Amino acid sequence: MALEVIIKREIRDTILSKRFIIYLVLLLLPVVLNIWFSWMMYEDPSILQQMTAMFPEPLTEINPTICMMSFIDITTFPIALVAVLHSSDFIAGEKERGMLTLLISKPLHRWEIIMGKLFSFMVIFLPLLTLNFLVMVLSFILIGIGIADLNILIGYLTVILFYAIVYTSIAVLFSVLSKRPSMASLGTIIFLILWMILDFLTIYLPKNTADVLNNISLSHHINIVLGFISGGEAGIFVKGGIPKDPNIGAFIYSFSMVVLILSIMPILLSVFIFERKDIQNK
Amino acid sequence: MSKMEYAIITNNLTKKFNDFIAVDKLNLKVKRGEICGIVGPNGAGKTTLIEMLICALKPTSGSAKILGKDIQKNPLKAREKIGYLPEDSGFYKSMSGFRFLQYMAELGGIEKSEAKKKASTFLKKVGLSERGHSKIETYSAGMKQRLAIAQAFVADPEVVFLDEPTSDLDPLAREKVLEMISDYARKGNTILITTHILPITEKISDIVVIIEKGKIKAEVILEEISESLEELYKNTIKGDWN
Numbered sequence: 001m002a003l004e005v006i007i008k009r010e011i012r013d014t015i016l017s018k019r020f021i022i023y024l025v026l027l028l029l030p031v032v033l034n035i036w037f038s039w040m041m042y043e044d045p046s047i048l049q050q051m052t053a054m055f056p057e058p059l060t061e062i063n064p065t066i067c068m069m070s071f072i073d074i075t076t077f078p079i080a081l082v083a084v085l086h087s088s089d090f091i092a093g094e095k096e097r098g099m100l101t102l103l104i105s106k107p108l109h110r111w112e113i114i115m116g117k118l119f120s121f122m123v124i125f126l127p128l129l130t131l132n133f134l135v136m137v138l139s140f141i142l143i144g145i146g147i148a149d150l151n152i153l154i155g156y157l158t159v160i161l162f163y164a165i166v167y168t169s170i171a172v173l174f175s176v177l178s179k180r181p182s183m184a185s186l187g188t189i190i191f192l193i194l195w196m197i198l199d200f201l202t203i204y205l206p207k208n209t210a211d212v213l214n215n216i217s218l219s220h221h222i223n224i225v226l227g228f229i230s231g232g233e234a235g236i237f238v239k240g241g242i243p244k245d246p247n248i249g250a251f252i253y254s255f256s257m258v259v260l261i262l263s264i265m266p267i268l269l270s271v272f273i274f275e276r277k278d279i280q281n282k
Numbered sequence: 283m284s285k286m287e288y289a290i291i292t293n294n295l296t297k298k299f300n301d302f303i304a305v306d307k308l309n310l311k312v313k314r315g316e317i318c319g320i321v322g323p324n325g326a327g328k329t330t331l332i333e334m335l336i337c338a339l340k341p342t343s344g345s346a347k348i349l350g351k352d353i354q355k356n357p358l359k360a361r362e363k364i365g366y367l368p369e370d371s372g373f374y375k376s377m378s379g380f381r382f383l384q385y386m387a388e389l390g391g392i393e394k395s396e397a398k399k400k401a402s403t404f405l406k407k408v409g410l411s412e413r414g415h416s417k418i419e420t421y422s423a424g425m426k427q428r429l430a431i432a433q434a435f436v437a438d439p440e441v442v443f444l445d446e447p448t449s450d451l452d453p454l455a456r457e458k459v460l461e462m463i464s465d466y467a468r469k470g471n472t473i474l475i476t477t478h479i480l481p482i483t484e485k486i487s488d489i490v491v492i493i494e495k496g497k498i499k500a501e502v503i504l505e506e507i508s509e510s511l512e513e514l515y516k517n518t519i520k521g522d523w524n
Binding site: 006013016094098101102107279281 | 339361364368376
């Protein structure tokens, strides 16, 4: 019952909060930018040629897949920002407000506080991202770029949702470890920047070293998942485009890494730490 | 007297923060329906004691039971019937006082419709009926403190922990709150209250426990002592100033 009460309050208060407007703007901005950018590429294909110059075969003609590929690149930052801003507040924010000991004194499990907040955020955040994605897809049709195959659309939507879930999970862990939400946000942002740098490094490092580092690269795993779901038709720019021959084994490994290690494990770790932590008021 | 007649029992309860001993082998027994005042200088361990009893802090050693439920073995059951007012309580400032109380009641296990009734009742009891639907961020410090006190009682707890409940209250509000606390105890509920203000403790408590450096220095039934609490306190507490 406590879990339900927390979820209802969190959903209501998030939607009615001023910062929800900021989240909406942050999430809508890449959609608008990408529609504009896709239209530019549609009008002037030389932009596309320059953009894909690093590909083995640079693209000369605009298509919906390449538009979504560029969308993934520009949307990950706002997704990370919204996930970090909101999730950093989960526990550190309650502590800063002086609410944490009050909540803990109630007959509820500590994990219910984390899961209630996490679930309510996902209930708002994931449909919002899905809606944004659908708006963008619809815009491509209206511009005249057309629509990608369903498996490619599902692949890109999965990628967006995975990015959101992973970033949120990591921010929750930092929130449990920090005394203030600002500290949690900063910690998560530094971690994510280092992680993104690692992603870029793997492109330029020798293959053997890159293969080792790719095991902990979010973009690498996401690219494999996307490649497999789309039947080898889609990829993300940061990893140099569509992965070659994404097989079922690689897919299962990368999917497990994203879901189990990068999404569920930070949450379980957060709960484990929070359940054992001494909590003092402020 | 059977053990269940005690609402709070601590047995060698100890809390250490690294080398600092905040609560040192504390043995306390508070009967049901009693108001127990805990007094002591700053840093005596009053708040740490309460934070252990509400299961926010894990004891380093020793044990405690609330209404017969062990706070370590059965923390969820131990918290089922407690209310808590922290010193310097927090709020969701964009919520109204009414919604805050309703939320706290629901988290305490009260059904939504009943929680709404309780929220209205307690807003009235602390004199906030007229401002009940205003956002908490518009409340004065005294109003916030009254709201915080109301939330400690709103879920019908049988044991209430109040950490400095009268801070920020004007004399009239203080009188009303003390009256509310006494009335609540008269219904058979147990109150454990910490305060620096000795006349308040003297006025409403049945028993007073004086602690210093985490240890009980004196435990008295107020009806049975001949001297004033202030005299007793001065004679008991050595402190760094003496």
